[in-house]
Amino acid sequence: MLRFRLAELNDADLYYRWSNEKQTRQNSYNQDVIPYESHIKWFEERIRSDDAYMYLFLNEQDIAIGQVRIERSKGPDAGMAVIGLSVDSEQRGKAYSAEMLQIATADFLSKNAGYSIHAYVFVSNEASYKSFLRAGYKLIEKKLEKGILSYILEKKS
Template structure:
């Protein structure tokens, strides 16, 4: 199996990220299911790239071809910073183990606890979280809340 390479996202990735974001399956798995305009997306991407201490946005590539993206947003609670993960696999690459491989590489760069919110019907992402060692903490209104302490990463 070919290696996955992670690189920081840039403005040049705007079109592919928007296409993945507006994909029907991606929207069904997202908290915000609205179709996003290019203008809205560029504003979001510029903001995201300007706050690397609060948001990490990476592109996963195989042989120089973008196959997915993973993002981490810092969430501050009373005791520590926790990073909330989200991810998207390119529609044409789904079902090939990309999410697990890119997230396994991505999470190794974090020393803090991690979390993820996954809709109950998103079986593929649930399997990825389970395989990576995330612990299901609770289910609320159709969303599963997972956490991964810093010392139990796979």
């Protein structure tokens, strides 16, 4: 059984390592390595934001295994949030993703009634796509997103 806590400032280096893992970069719309200074600025902004929910997941041995980030959109997309997921390279293949997504989604929607959460997953990333489906997300379309063929999935409260 997984448990989570919200990320804290002292988790910045862990998130930095995860965000620059080779497979994480390959499955991101921005595939460039993220400079440390840029990451720290971004991370601190997210930690302080009321619109960003950064869930840090731990396994039964209290080992950090990955993270889910859900950010509420503003402006014309108000009422919508975008979700992202990454799992530590040593923890992949252990079927954690769907459980992490279910837990984070349920927590977010319990605090944000009426929101819908959208996930953007590369068509080439079949493992993530299946994890989102197992977590109860529904495919709403398949389209080019930032030049990459992607599944757009949604979960509503």
